[in-house]
Amino acid sequence: MTDPVTSWHRLADGSVLLDGFHALKHALRFGAEVPVAVTTDRSAALALADDLAPDVRDALDALLTEVPEATYAALVPRPHPTAVAALAVRPSRAENLARLAHTGRRAPVVVLDNPRNLGNAGAVIRLAAGFGATGVVTTGTLDPWHPTVVRGGAGLHFATAVERLAVAELPPGPLFALDPDGEDIRGLKLPDDALLAFGSERSGLSGALRARADHLVALPMRPQVSSYNLATSVAMTLYHWSATGGTPA
Ligand SMILES: C[S@@+](CC[C@H](N)C(=O)[O-])C[C@H]1O[C@@H](n2cnc3c(N)ncnc32)[C@H](O)[C@@H]1O
Numbered sequence: 001m002t003d004p005v006t007s008w009h010r011l012a013d014g015s016v017l018l019d020g021f022h023a024l025k026h027a028l029r030f031g032a033e034v035p036v037a038v039t040t041d042r043s044a045a046l047a048l049a050d051d052l053a054p055d056v057r058d059a060l061d062a063l064l065t066e067v068p069e070a071t072y073a074a075l076v077p078r079p080h081p082t083a084v085a086a087l088a089v090r091p092s093r094a095e096n097l098a099r100l101a102h103t104g105r106r107a108p109v110v111v112l113d114n115p116r117n118l119g120n121a122g123a124v125i126r127l128a129a130g131f132g133a134t135g136v137v138t139t140g141t142l143d144p145w146h147p148t149v150v151r152g153g154a155g156l157h158f159a160t161a162v163e164r165l166a167v168a169e170l171p172p173g174p175l176f177a178l179d180p181d182g183e184d185i186r187g188l189k190l191p192d193d194a195l196l197a198f199g200s201e202r203s204g205l206s207g208a209l210r211a212r213a214d215h216l217v218a219l220p221m222r223p224q225v226s227s228y229n230l231a232t233s234v235a236m237t238l239y240h241w242s243a244t245g246g247t248p249a
Contacts (some may be wrong), residue, residue: 004065008075008087015087016157017147020080021048023155027088028056030129030158037063037086040072045084057179088158090145096161101171102136107134108241109171110189110234111197113209114140120201121153123231128160129153131238132247135161137170139209140200160243167208170195174214177205179234181228182216190241199235201230 015035018024024037039045042064049057049096063086067075076085110128115121121136123145127135138144144162176190177197190196197213199205204227205213219228220234228236 004038005071011035011087011134015088018086018088018155021082021084024084024086025053025056027158028059032091032158033089034086038067038072038215039064040069042066042082047073072099073135088126094161099161105134105193107132108194108196109134110136112138113197113206114200115142119147119152121149124234125153125162126156127235128237131158131242133160138164139167167212175212176215176217177207177209177213179216179238180218182218182221185217185219185240189244192246196237198230198233201220
């Protein structure tokens with residue numbers, strides 16, 4: 001059997017770092033391929049699995065190798081309180097693009113138009129996973145698979161299709177762009193195959209995204225408040241979709 005540290009160094013470039021027990025648990029639940037996983041305390045990690053994730057306990061038992069604390073600390077940017085880390089294979093872009101472009105989608109695609117904040121992007125991926133959204137597409141330069149986004153997404157990048165695309169490459173489907181000047185969302189039913197687009201934290205929706213939009217939609221907000229945070233706007237919109245007949249998986 002190959003030593004896990006050797007495997008880690010061989011695979012680290014190009015793999016997705018799963019930082020902590022919960023990220024590994026979610027990734028396994030949603031079918032991630034995980035070639036290597038380490039911990040400083042196997043019995044503590046398996047006790048956590050007994051308590052919080054018995055469904056993946058056997059998979060963790062087979063995967064986790066115990067390593068000394070110094071070895072673990074050298075493999076990760078900063079140690080996680082659960083002292084668990086793993087590497088996962090990034091899902092195929094071609095398969096994700098096929099899921100995103102599938103006609104007759106049963107749940108929306110969330111589009112973040114040039115997001116700037118890695119924490120917001122992670123929180124949105126976690127929301128999309130929770131609501132069973134088809135995927136999360138970002139436009140612009142932010143990498144939605146950046147390690148900080150993956151950390152914020154708690155391993156849930158494997159539960160929805162996450163890709164970066166140009167506005168001109170967005171999947172087909174009616175595009176509802178969220179903007180405080182739009183039509184009140186409370187009077188609308190968002191279709192299951194909708195693209196739900198949200199603007200950048202700094203400057204809102206880009207001209208290119210506005211030009212592709214079929215509808216501008218507003219979340220209720222008192223007049224003197226300028227805008228909501230990006231991730232909370234996504235949360236309210238997905239909740240509205242689910243509460244008006246959308247069917248979270
Ligand atoms: C932090 S806001 C952007 C604020 C930015 N300074 C601007 O000029 O629009 C990020 C995104 O959240 C969404 N958003 C925030 N508040 C909203 C509201 N009341 N109605 C609809 N969308 C909203 C929009 O998509 C917006 O582009």
